[in-house]
Structures are given as structure tokens and as C-alpha cells.
Amino acid sequence: MASKVLFLLLVLAICSTFVFCNAGGSKKKSHYKHKGGWGHGHGHGPRGHDSYEPEYDGGLKNDFYRKSCPRAEEIVQTVTSRHVTSNPNLPAKLIRVLFHDCFVRGCDASVLLNSTGNSTSEKDANTNRNLEGFNVIDDIKSEIEKECKGIVSCADILTLATRDAVSLQYGRPLWKVPTGRRDGTISIASEASANIPSGASNFTVLVNNFASKNLTVRDLVALSGAHTIGVGHCNFVSRRLFNFTGRGDQDPSLNPKYADFLRTQCRDPADRTTTVEMDPGSSLSFDNHYFKILKEHKGLFVSDAALLTDDKAREFALQLLNPKMFFDEFAKSMEKMGAIGVLTGSQGQIRNKCSLVN
Ligand code: HEM
Ligand SMILES: *[C@@H]1O[C@H](CO)[C@@H](O)[C@H](O)[C@H]1NC(C)=O
Ligand SMILES: *[C@@H]1O[C@H](CO)[C@@H](O)[C@H](O)[C@H]1NC(C)=O
Ligand SMILES: *[C@@H]1O[C@H](CO)[C@@H](O)[C@H](O)[C@H]1NC(C)=O
Ligand SMILES: *[C@@H]1O[C@H](CO)[C@@H](O)[C@H](O)[C@H]1NC(C)=O
Ligand SMILES: *[C@@H]1O[C@H](CO)[C@@H](O)[C@H](O)[C@H]1NC(C)=O
DSSP, X not given: OHHHHHHHHHHHHHHHHHHHHHHHTTTSOOSSOSSOSOOSOOSSSOOOOTTOOOSOOTTOBTTTTTTTOTTHHHHHXXXXXXXXXXXXXXXXXXXXXXXXXXXXXXXXXXXXXXXXXXXXXXXXXXXXXXXXXHHHHHHHHHHHHHHSTTTSOHHHHHHHHHHHHHHGGGTSOSSOOOBOOBBOSOOOHHHHHHHSOOTTOOHXXXXXXXXXXXXXXXXXXHHHGGGGSSEEEGGGTHHHHHXXXXXXXXXXXXXXXXXXXXXXXXXXXXXXXXXXXXXXXXXXXXXXXHHHHHHTTOOSSHHHHGGGSSHHHHHHHHHTTSHHHHHHHHHHHHHHHTTTTOBOTTSSBOOSBTTBOO
């Protein structure tokens, strides 16, 4: 495990050096043309996905801003890399923000809007209380506005930045992000609570929730693999540890040794501030390790454990123990998630500030 962490740090160090050189030399020709600023074939990590054509892109286009703002994707990548280098938790933060955006009114950046005098926005819903990374999106947006005013949507910035943040450890994009999304003008807290599944959800609830976004059981399983990075707060786990059925018991579907360990981290059932890694020892590395711990019944939430309660889902989860299979399937499912309910053409608007409707 230690060697894995060392490897990751090394990769991050190399990547950040690279971005530093790239950013410093932005007036000169950079080593690799964008499209990216990404190298190709470093000989490790998953392969690219040039051959995959999305089954459903919702009317999005590859490199939508090629003519209108040619450096848009490069700016997203450069600014994102800078932030990830100083905050390795950021990939987890951003991908969760994107999930919570796309599941409510589609990927329209509605999660980025601030509450107004009139209404409480998604951002301030309970389920979004722990979301972070908004400042990074704002930073990217202001860099892009300097170059092309009013052209690039916050919805595209969030989707691209998430891909770039998660991909940085591999030095190449892990999935495609066609662009052309427009920004929504409506954000309602109650819609977040209604559309985002809770960590206590059983399999039926999860499948129905994903189906309502045209996502399949395979998408549900693959995308749950995002829990290979990031942390969860103790209060979302305590029922499983202390009082599962109201008789002071623990969740029988949770590995008992792992439950013992978790109780050393989450000592007080009411603790809302302590966090635990969702993929212990590997929570900064985006890989398929989640499926190894899931198989050992160490998935942190009831919603993780639920993936083992259905034959089809369990079988697919076991297939994702194969790294190539995981990276391929995750890429496909992220492309689908990134296309949910997108606004295109003249729908919505291009916000001037991501936290505010124009
Ligand atoms: C299948 C339904 C899902 C449920 C029920 C669920 C539930 C949760 C819960 C309860 C947390 C902990 C939040 C906290 O303690 O602050 C969490 C964290 C997280 N979720 Fe999910 N999630 C689901 C799907 C997804 C998907 C589809 C993605 C992305 C593709 C994702 C990415 C993440 C990440 C990266 C974190 C860690 C965030 C951090 O470190 O701050 N989740 N999720
Ligand atoms: C949105 O809210 C955040 C946090 O409260 C604040 O920092 C930011 O300035 C707000 N955005 C605008 C445009 O007022
Ligand atoms: C509140 O709603 C009214 C009518 O729907 C609108 O004209 C006004 O601009 C809104 N105010 C704020 C602060 O959003
Ligand atoms: C799943 O959860 C829902 C909502 O709590 C509940 O109505 C349903 O009975 C549960 N299904 C199973 C199979 O436990
Ligand atoms: C799901 O697919 C149907 C049929 O193609 C479409 O009408 C609907 O808008 C889609 N829903 C979402 C959330 O993308
Ligand atoms: C455990 O749950 C039961 C039923 O919900 C509740 O009555 C009891 O107070 C809980 N025990 C603790 C220690 O929280």
C-alpha cells in the first residue's frame, strides 16, 4: 500500500512539473498540442478512448469551442491541474459535484447557483452540505472569461474540470467530454433532496433512481466505482456501526473486522465532522480498488453494499476487478452521465458568473 502511495506521489510530482512548464511557457508552443496538453502513451495507466463513440451525447459536440474559444479546454486543464497539485482531494470533490449536478435538472450547472432572496438553491440542500470545489470552478471561469467573454458555459467547465482532475494522475484524459452544454437558470433545494440517492438506499431505490436518468444497472455499478476516491462523514456510517436495526447491533452485511476498525475512527454515532476514506489506503488514487474492498464487504455505505445484493450487479462488480474493463466501463458511464438532460443550442444561457443567473 505504501509503495502505491509513493507511486502516486511520484506521478503527481511529474505531472505538476509538466503543468508548471506548460503554464510558464504558454506564450511559446507547448510540448504537446492541446487536445490536448495531455501526452499519449506513457506506458502505464489505462489507455485512451479515441475509438469510443458515445451512444448518447444529447446533441453535444467534440471540441465545441474550437472556433469560438480555441484555448478553452487548455485553460480548464491548466487551471485544474494547478489546483489538484495543491489539493489532492480535489478530484473527489469535483466528481461528486458533477454527479450532484447531473442528477438534478441534468448537467446544467444548477448545483453551482447560490441561493437568492427568493429561493434556496441546490447548493444549500442537506444532501449538498459537504460539497466542495466551487471556488475552483469560479477560478477557471474567470480565467476563461478573460479570453472569451460569455462563450463557455459553467456546465462544460465543471464537466471538463472533473475529467481533468481525475485524469491528472495518469497524464491523459480517462474519458471523453463532448461540449456545448448551456447553463440552467433554475436551482431548487428540494429537487436535490428528491433526485440524489442517500447512502442508506437499497438496490431497488438505486436502480430506479438511475433508471430515471436513463442509466442502467451497469452504469450504477461502474459509477459507484468513483467511491475509490474521497471520504465519507462518520454520521453516514454510524447506523451501520452502532444501531443498525435499533437493537444496538451492526449491519451484518458489513465486514465485522472492518466494522471494528471503523469504530476506532467513528467513535461517536453523532459525529458529523470526522471523515473516513471510502477506499482505505488508496483514497487519493483513482483506480478499481473500490471493487476489491466491495468484494470483501468493506463498502462504506449501505448503498455500496447494496451492489452485492443483486445477482446482475454483483457479477458486473466482480468483472470490474479487471482494470481495463473498469476504465472502459467507467469512461462509458461518465460520458452518459455527462449528457443527462443537457441544455444545448439556444436553451438556457451562458452565465457570466457560475454562482449567479445572468
Ligand atoms: C449510487 C449512488 C450514490 C450514493 C448513494 C452516494 C452516496 C455518497 C455519500 C453518502 C457520500 C459521503 C458524503 C459525505 O460524507 O460528505 C459520498 C461521497 C462521494 N461520492 Fe457518492 N454516492 C453515489 C454515487 C456516486 C457517483 C455516481 C459518484 C461520481 C461519479 C460519486 C462520487 C463520490 C465521491 C468522489 C465522494 C467523496 C467526496 C469527498 O471526498 O468529499 N458518488 N457518496
Ligand atoms: C455565492 O456564495 C458564495 C458562498 O456564500 C460566495 O462566496 C460568493 O461570492 C457568492 N457568489 C456571488 C456571485 O455572489
Ligand atoms: C424574486 O422573484 C421575482 C418574481 O419571480 C423576481 O422578479 C425577482 O427578481 C426575484 N428576486 C430575487 C432576489 O431573485
Ligand atoms: C427499499 O427501500 C424502499 C424505501 O425505503 C422501501 O420502500 C423498499 O421496501 C426497500 N426494498 C427492499 C427490497 O428492501
Ligand atoms: C431518457 O430517454 C428518453 C427517451 O430517449 C428521453 O425522452 C428523456 O429525456 C431521457 N431522460 C433524461 C433524464 O435524459
Ligand atoms: C437505537 O435505535 C432505537 C430505535 O430507533 C432507538 O430507540 C435507540 O435509542 C437507539 N439507541 C441508541 C444508543 O442510539
